[in-house]
Amino acid sequence: xxxxxxxxxxxxLLTLMVIGYRKAGIKAMLSNTEVNKGSMLMLGLATIxxxxxxxxxxxxxxxxxxxxPKLPLLIVLPFxxxxxxxxxxxKTNKALEAMPKSWLVYLQSFRIVVEIIIxxxxxxxxxxxxxxxxxxxFDIMMGISAPFVAYFLFKDGIKNMLLAKAWNILGIVMILxxxxxxxxxxxxxxxxxxxxxxxxxxxxxxxxILLPAFLAPLGIFFHVVSLLQLRKx
Numbered sequence: 001x002x003x004x005x006x007x008x009x010x011x012x013l014l015t016l017m018v019i020g021y022r023k024a025g026i027k028a029m030l031s032n033t034e035v036n037k038g039s040m041l042m043l044g045l046a047t048i049x050x051x052x053x054x055x056x057x058x059x060x061x062x063x064x065x066x067x068x069p070k071l072p073l074l075i076v077l078p079f080x081x082x083x084x085x086x087x088x089x090x091k092t093n094k095a096l097e098a099m100p101k102s103w104l105v106y107l108q109s110f111r112i113v114v115e116i117i118i119x120x121x122x123x124x125x126x127x128x129x130x131x132x133x134x135x136x137x138f139d140i141m142m143g144i145s146a147p148f149v150a151y152f153l154f155k156d157g158i159k160n161m162l163l164a165k166a167w168n169i170l171g172i173v174m175i176l177x178x179x180x181x182x183x184x185x186x187x188x189x190x191x192x193x194x195x196x197x198x199x200x201x202x203x204x205x206x207x208x209i210l211l212p213a214f215l216a217p218l219g220i221f222f223h224v225v226s227l228l229q230l231r232k233x
Contacts, residue, residue: 002117002120002121002124003207003208004207005113005117006117006207006208006210006211006215007207007210009110009113009114009117009215010210010214010215012110013107013110013215013218014043014046016107017042018039018042018043020099020103020107021035021038021039021042021095021099022035022039023099024095024096024098024099025038025094025095025098027098027099028094028095028097028098030094030095038095049213049214050214052078053075053206053209053210053213053214054206056074056075057204057205057206057209061074062074062075062204063201063204065186065187065197067187069183069186069187071182071183071186071187071204071212072183075212075213076179079213079217079220083220083221083224086221086224087224087228090228091228091231096225096228096229097229099229100155101154101158101226101229101230102150102151102154102155103150104222104223104225104226104229105146105149105150105153105154105167105222105226106146106147106150107146107222108142108143108146108171108219108222108223109143109146109147110143110215110218110219111139111140111142111143111146111219112140112143112144113143114139114143114211114215114216114219115132115133115137115139115140115143117211118131118132118133118137118211119132119133119134121203121208121211122134125200126199126200126202126203126208127182127185127198127199127200127203128181128182128185128192128198128199130181130185130192130198131178131181131182131185131199135181136177136181137177137178137181138174138177139174139175139177139178141174142170142171142174142219145167149167153167158230161230164226164230165227165230168223168226168227168230169223169227171219171223172220172223172224175216175219175220178216179212179216182199182203182212185197185198185199186198186199186203
């Protein structure tokens with residue numbers, strides 16, 4: 001059941017992204033051709049990324065424990081490059097301008113589900129306790145706070161620009177902290193008082209790889225787009 005949860009959550013988020021983009025495109029009075037083109041591009045990029053993850057998984061490269069760590073090199077770096085390019089190329093995106101700023105914040109509630117999935121993944125012995133909210137992972141607070149922040153801070157105009165930006169930046173930092181815990185637990189377990197990796201090799205295969213390579217990046221991506229909207233304002 002826990003394995004199915006990874007696929008269901010990933011599919012749900014991708015569907016919500018496409019629906020949100022299409023509604024924003026219509027609100028921005030884009031043509032049907034432009035809206036369809038943007039939706040297909042989104043689905044196409046997601047498909048390419050998932051296929052890339054499958055190739056990386058089957059190659060076994062990510063299991064190489066030599067430095068530099070392969071998880072950041074093969075997954076984090078490509079996503080970071082994509083995010084920078086997206087940020088630079090979408091500064092005048094009409095759909096993003098028309099999209100209510102609270103939408104992306106409400107979507108961050110998905111992190112509550114992610115944290116529950118992480119907890120059960122830990123109980124299966126695939127991840128260390130330190131990466132769950134029973135350890136040093138406090139990211140669930142971002143998911144819990146998301147609907148309140150969206151309603152009281154982002155709805156009907158930004159109430160406090162500084163707090164809005166700070167919340168987004170804090171959300172990115174929270175995800176990076178969890179990523180650091182996982183990376184060090186696998187590549188440098190000595191830092192956690194262990195001679196053997198605290199993350200099972202199974203973590204780098206489907207569906208578990210969706211956590212560091214799809215769900216966590218989506219959380220960061222939502223924050224980046226939200227900051228882009230705030231920059232426009």
